[in-house]
Amino acid sequence: MKKPSVFITFSIVGLFLAACSTATPEDSIEAYIENWEDRNYEAMYQMLTNDAQEAITEEAFVERYENIYDGLVNDFSVEASYPEEFSGENEESISINVAMNTLVGPYEFEASLPLVLNQEEEEVWEVHWDHHLIFPQLSEDDTVDYRSYAQQRGEIFDQEGQGLALNGQVVDLAIVPNRFENEEEEIAELAERLNRSEDSIRQILEQGWVQEDSLVIIGQLPESELEMVTDIHEDVPGFTYQMGEGRVYPFGEAVAHLIGYIRPISAEQLEELAEEGYNQQSLIGQTGLERIKEEQLRGTPGGKIFIVGPDGEEKDTLVEQEAVDGENVHLTINMDIQEALMSELDGEPGTAVALHPQTGETLALVSSPSYDPNLMTVGLSSFQREELEEDEAEPLLNRFYNRFSPGSTMKAVTAAIGLENDTLNPEDTVDVSGHEWQPDDSDWGSYHVRRVTDPNGAVDLFDAMAYSDNIYFAQAALALGEEQIQAGAELFGFGETFEYEYPLQTSLLTGENGFQSEIQLADTGYGQGEILVNPVHLASMFTTFVNEGTMIKPVLDQDEKTDQVALEPVSTETANLVDETLENVVSSENGTAGSLQRDGHSIAAKTGTAEVGEDTLGWVVSYDRDDPSLLLAVMQDGVGSGDVLPIIDHIYDQFLD
Numbered sequence: 001m002k003k004p005s006v007f008i009t010f011s012i013v014g015l016f017l018a019a020c021s022t023a024t025p026e027d028s029i030e031a032y033i034e035n036w037e038d039r040n041y042e043a044m045y046q047m048l049t050n051d052a053q054e055a056i057t058e059e060a061f062v063e064r065y066e067n068i069y070d071g072l073v074n075d076f077s078v079e080a081s082y083p084e085e086f087s088g089e090n091e092e093s094i095s096i097n098v099a100m101n102t103l104v105g106p107y108e109f110e111a112s113l114p115l116v117l118n119q120e121e122e123e124v125w126e127v128h129w130d131h132h133l134i135f136p137q138l139s140e141d142d143t144v145d146y147r148s149y150a151q152q153r154g155e156i157f158d159q160e161g162q163g164l165a166l167n168g169q170v171v172d173l174a175i176v177p178n179r180f181e182n183e184e185e186e187i188a189e190l191a192e193r194l195n196r197s198e199d200s201i202r203q204i205l206e207q208g209w210v211q212e213d214s215l216v217i218i219g220q221l222p223e224s225e226l227e228m229v230t231d232i233h234e235d236v237p238g239f240t241y242q243m244g245e246g247r248v249y250p251f252g253e254a255v256a257h258l259i260g261y262i263r264p265i266s267a268e269q270l271e272e273l274a275e276e277g278y279n280q281q282s283l284i285g286q287t288g289l290e291r292i293k294e295e296q297l298r299g300t301p302g303g304k305i306f307i308v309g310p311d312g313e314e315k316d317t318l319v320e321q322e323a324v325d326g327e328n329v330h331l332t333i334n335m336d337i338q339e340a341l342m343s344e345l346d347g348e349p350g351t352a353v354a355l356h357p358q359t360g361e362t363l364a365l366v367s368s369p370s371y372d373p374n375l376m377t378v379g380l381s382s383f384q385r386e387e388l389e390e391d392e393a394e395p396l397l398n399r400f401y402n403r404f405s406p407g408s409t410m411k412a413v414t415a416a417i418g419l420e421n422d423t424l425n426p427e428d429t430v431d432v433s434g435h436e437w438q439p440d441d442s443d444w445g446s447y448h449v450r451r452v453t454d455p456n457g458a459v460d461l462f463d464a465m466a467y468s469d470n471i472y473f474a475q476a477a478l479a480l481g482e483e484q485i486q487a488g489a490e491l492f493g494f495g496e497t498f499e500y501e502y503p504l505q506t507s508l509l510t511g512e513n514g515f516q517s518e519i520q521l522a523d524t525g526y527g528q529g530e531i532l533v534n535p536v537h538l539a540s541m542f543t544t545f546v547n548e549g550t551m552i553k554p555v556l557d558q559d560e561k562t563d564q565v566a567l568e569p570v571s572t573e574t575a576n577l578v579d580e581t582l583e584n585v586v587s588s589e590n591g592t593a594g595s596l597q598r599d600g601h602s603i604a605a606k607t608g609t610a611e612v613g614e615d616t617l618g619w620v621v622s623y624d625r626d627d628p629s630l631l632l633a634v635m636q637d638g639v640g641s642g643d644v645l646p647i648i649d650h651i652y653d654q655f656l657d
Contacts, residue, residue, distance in 0.1 A: 028047065028124070029094055029113065029125075033078045033080060037077060039069060039070065041061065045058045047126055047127050048061075048127050049116050049126045049128045052126075056129075064131075065134070067209070068144050069134075071209045072146055073103075074101045074275055075100065075274070076100035078097070079096065080094050081094070081096070091114065091115065095111075096110070103303060104303040104305050104319045105321040107305070107318055111132060111133055113127065116128050137318070138307055142308060143308045144306070145305075145306055148281070148302070149302030149303050151300060151323035152323075152326065153326045154297040154298075154299065154326030154328045155328050155329075156290075156328070157330050157331065158335045159330070159334055159558065160334070163250055164250070164251060166247075166248045167245045167248070168246065169244075169245070170243075170246025170248070171222070171225060171229050171241055171242075171244070172217050172220055172244040172246075173217065173219045173220060173221065173239070174215050174216060174217050174240050174242065175204075175215075175216045176240060177210065177211075177214065179237050186236045186237065186238045187202065189236055190218075190236055193228075196218075203280075204217075204218050219264075220244070220246045222375075229241045246377070247290075248374065249377070251335060252373065253342070253372055254342045255333070255335075256370045256371050257288060257367040258367075258400075258502070259290060260285060261285075261373035261377040262377055263283065263284070264284075265278055265284045269284060277300065288398075289502065292501070296326065296329065297326045297327065297329065298326050300323065300324040302320075302324070303320070303323075304319070305318045330558040331362075331558065332361035332362050333364060336654075336655075337363050337364045338363075341354065341364050344650055344651065345647070346368075347368060348369070348636060348638070349393050349394065349399070349637035350399065350634070350635050350637055351366060351367050352365075352366040352368075352635070353400060354539075354631065354633075355543065355630075356629055357542070357546040357628050358543075359562040360552040360554045360555045360563065360564060365502070365536070367398050368399070369394075369395040371396060399635075400504075400534075400535050401502070401503075403508070404535070404612075404617055405532060405610035405611075405612050405617060406619060407610030407617060408468045408527050408641075409527060409533075411464075411525075413492055414473050414477060414480075414525045414526070415465065415578050416492075416544070416578050417484070417485055417488030417570075419577060420569075420570045420571065420574050421484050423479040424480075426461040426577060427460055429463075430459055430469075430471065430475055431457065431459075433454065435454050436449065437451075437474070444518070447519055449471050449474040449523070451467075452467075453590070455467055455590075461581055465582065465585055465606070466581075466584045466590055466592065468585075468592045470526040474523065474525050475522075476525050477522055477524055485525070486514075486515075489509040491569035491570075492551070493507065493569075494509045498536070498540075499566070500554060500556065501560065502536075504536055504537065505534050507533045507534050508530070509530075510530050510531070511530045527608055528611065536554060538621065540553075542631060543631065544567075544575055545576075545578045545582060545604070546631065548572040549574065550565050551569060552564065552565065582606055583603070583625060586603045586622075592642075593606070593622065593645060595645050595649060596649055601626055603625070605621065605623075606622075607644075607645070615638060618635065618636045618637075619635045620633075620645055621633045621634075627656070630655055634648060
């Protein structure tokens, strides 16, 4: 009976077939393809005819496949196409299709897989292998080579076109293997002087494409380290260097957490991204916008895989792809404001956000203390890395990404929710004498809400905002109740993923189990309890009071549309009233932000000092009501809000007309 024509991809076949008797060509083909796709080159060799094995040793066979397939091919598949029937002779030839993704791009070829029936002991079909089964154009004396075409990574700029991440001059560190006089000793010396492990250098040299005369880049250093590099070059024959392009961060620490840095791809990243064209020499964004915008910035690398004849001349091009440069990114960041805020924080733990409250443009995103991304991108020594990781000030922590207790800055939101739900009347007063309070007939035990200043009389909304009266806003939260304050907070974006070019932690009104007590509800009203707020989100919430009830979506990329409505949490009437109370925080004789008063400006602000265990977080959120082009939200760790006010004042000195 004739066998029907079939087209099969073999994927699940026991490896034992390579060693067992197989009486049909299909069985041998299945096993051979299985081993091929599994890169089990030793098992493939055992399935070759005697003549093929006499023509090439197992060591040379395995080495050739490893150099080419493991070095240049990310993944591949082999499909066999059978004839309607076999000839019945002792020799058969099967058509195969090999499709692969190489370092350069996809490549596919057709070939004939010759089989010979070995009848010496058991009937076994064997592969009469030749070099054309690697690539059809490949002969015994040919080699396969690879040449990369580097793409330019896109650069990052601020709103004025100043470079924040540029392709500048660095020192490429390299090895030429055939220049080693004593490889083991020289690698050991390089490792010591470059603060690298010997294994990390050897892994680069053991890549499949590396030839004896290849120039193998093993790392980079800033141009400032050129003198040290030239000294190593004089002492280590196998080592050389060249000036090349690398990533440079002109503003260093000032934008490190925002921009991030690139580094050579890790083994884990490569395993995940190999199919996207990354290889062991790829640089990839590790943190910040370098990572977030990796796809846009990276572009597409190019290269060529080609065959070289025994005379050293290029013989055939197998696959070639031109490099495509990455796209530039233009941010809304104003580096003058960014650097000024960074300078004001002066290395102390804290964060600062500056927004244009009407357009939503992000003018500054600061996290302090910081680190030098120029060192990170070329590689820190183990000592430098340990020093950063063990620093109690946590310079690697991105604070504007995180969330914190907002303290009394939350009172503006509590007031807005209370006014919107008619549980708060701005003219009603709270008359509580002394510095502490708890509801009558409560089960609060010894716990009391405590205020900093005793107003010595009744206070209304304007007084309470100016004094920052915890008791007033605790009572406002209790009047709202759990459901209304939760619903109102959600209208301001609590509990929702904040839509922003830079992913941020979500602000939370409570823990995952909601309000656990009346005390927690009361504390939430003045920014304590379990409430946690992201700094960018906090700044955005205050745009509601600038824009008559409209919360503006913050943008970071100049390609994004400005003036977008993010949310509309409250009415115009409510927003305007809260805006007036925030102005009173500055203009009132007893206001907590009185030091921000400025001739010719109507400044609004809210201060807050959050107590987190034994620590304090000082907050100030502020804007100019007459010219709302700069809204600032600043937090400093370990101080009260009074210590943050001078930062706002100094920024206004520089940037308010």
